[in-house]
Amino acid sequence: MASKCRRLSGPIIRELLDSVESVLFDCDGVIWRGDEAVTGAADVINLLKKNGKRVFFLTNNSTKTRRMYVDKLRKLGFNASEEDVFGTAFCSAVYLKSEAKLNGKVYLIGSNAMKQELQNVGIPQVGVGPDPITGVQIDWANIPLDPEVKAVVVGFDEHFNYMKLNRALQYLSNPECLFVGTNTDTRLPLEGGKAVPGTGCLLKAVETAAQRQALVIGKPSKFMFDCVARQYGLDPAKTLMVGDRLDTDILLGSNCGLKTLLTLTGVSTAADAEAHRCSGCPLRLGMVPDYIVESIAELLPALQA
Known part of the structure; x- marks a missing residue:
C-alpha cells in the first residue's frame, strides 16, 4: 500500500496520463461545485479530449437526464455530448x-x-x-x-x-x-x-x-462502470477514475480495477484517505486512492506541454 495516496506532481502526472486511454470523471465536487465550474476544469477536460483521451462523466445524481447534463456541461465550457454522460437515471x-x-x-x-x-x-x-x-x-x-x-x-x-x-x-x-x-x-x-x-x-x-x-445501480456498484465499458470497450487497466468521494468514486475504481485519483475540491479529505490506508480493514483499503490532487487543474501543465 506504500504507493497509494501519492501526491501527483510534475513528471508523475505525464506518466499517469500516458498510461491511460480513458478518464472517468465524477461531476459535483470534481469538475463543478453547484453551478460554478472548478477553475481550470473545462480546460483539463477539453485538452484531454484534444490529446485523444476518451472522457466520460459518471454521476450518482438521478435528478437530471443526459440531455440536461450536456446542457450544463456546455454552458460551463466543457466539450461534451450525450454519449459521454452516464448518470443513474x-x-x-x-x-x-x-x-x-x-x-x-x-x-x-x-x-x-x-x-x-x-x-x-x-x-x-x-x-x-x-x-x-x-x-x-x-x-x-x-x-x-x-x-x-x-x-x-x-x-x-x-x-x-x-x-x-x-x-x-x-x-x-x-x-x-x-x-x-x-x-x-x-x-x-x-x-x-x-x-x-x-x-x-x-x-x-x-x-x-x-x-x-x-x-x-450507482457508484460504487460495478454496473455503473460496466455500462460505459460494454458500450465503448474500455480496458480497466488503462482507465482512470477521478472523484471527490472515497466511498463512491474511489471504491468504484477499486472494485473495477481502475487507476484512481482523489481531488480535494469536494467531500473527502487527504486525512480521510490516509486513515483508510492505515486501517488494515479490507473494505476501507478499497477506498484508498492511488493519487491525490488539490484540484484537477493540477493536470493542466502536463496537458499543455
Missing part, C-alpha cells in the same frame, strides 16, 4: 431494459428526469409527483395496485412521504417485483458546510419497510 433505465428485460411498468419514487429516461427506452412508469395521504391504516394496506407494475425503482424524490413508502412496500410484497435503487449516498453536501438528506436515506427506508435489499 440513464443507467437504471439501461439496466431495466437490457439486463432485467423488464416487461411491464415501474413504480417510480424519483424525478421527472428518471421518468424521461425510462420513457426513452420504452418503459412506462407510475408514481412521479406528490402522493397525498388519505384514509386510515387498513386503507393504506389495501390500496389498489397497478397489476402491470413489475419493478420498484427508488431515486431522489423531493415528494417522498409515508404513502410512497407504503405503496413501495405493497408492490415489493410480491417477491417477483424487481427492486432497484439509483444510489446509496446518504447526504448531499452543499456550499458552506451545509448538507441535505440524499437518496440513500429514502432507499434505506424502503428497504426497511419491504424487508428486502435493492440492487443498486
Whole structure:
C-alpha cells in the first residue's frame, strides 16, 4: 500500500496520463461545485479530449437526464455530448431494459428526469409527483395496485412521504417485483458546510419497510462502470477514475480495477484517505486512492506541454 495516496506532481502526472486511454470523471465536487465550474476544469477536460483521451462523466445524481447534463456541461465550457454522460437515471433505465428485460411498468419514487429516461427506452412508469395521504391504516394496506407494475425503482424524490413508502412496500410484497435503487449516498453536501438528506436515506427506508435489499445501480456498484465499458470497450487497466468521494468514486475504481485519483475540491479529505490506508480493514483499503490532487487543474501543465 506504500504507493497509494501519492501526491501527483510534475513528471508523475505525464506518466499517469500516458498510461491511460480513458478518464472517468465524477461531476459535483470534481469538475463543478453547484453551478460554478472548478477553475481550470473545462480546460483539463477539453485538452484531454484534444490529446485523444476518451472522457466520460459518471454521476450518482438521478435528478437530471443526459440531455440536461450536456446542457450544463456546455454552458460551463466543457466539450461534451450525450454519449459521454452516464448518470443513474440513464443507467437504471439501461439496466431495466437490457439486463432485467423488464416487461411491464415501474413504480417510480424519483424525478421527472428518471421518468424521461425510462420513457426513452420504452418503459412506462407510475408514481412521479406528490402522493397525498388519505384514509386510515387498513386503507393504506389495501390500496389498489397497478397489476402491470413489475419493478420498484427508488431515486431522489423531493415528494417522498409515508404513502410512497407504503405503496413501495405493497408492490415489493410480491417477491417477483424487481427492486432497484439509483444510489446509496446518504447526504448531499452543499456550499458552506451545509448538507441535505440524499437518496440513500429514502432507499434505506424502503428497504426497511419491504424487508428486502435493492440492487443498486450507482457508484460504487460495478454496473455503473460496466455500462460505459460494454458500450465503448474500455480496458480497466488503462482507465482512470477521478472523484471527490472515497466511498463512491474511489471504491468504484477499486472494485473495477481502475487507476484512481482523489481531488480535494469536494467531500473527502487527504486525512480521510490516509486513515483508510492505515486501517488494515479490507473494505476501507478499497477506498484508498492511488493519487491525490488539490484540484484537477493540477493536470493542466502536463496537458499543455
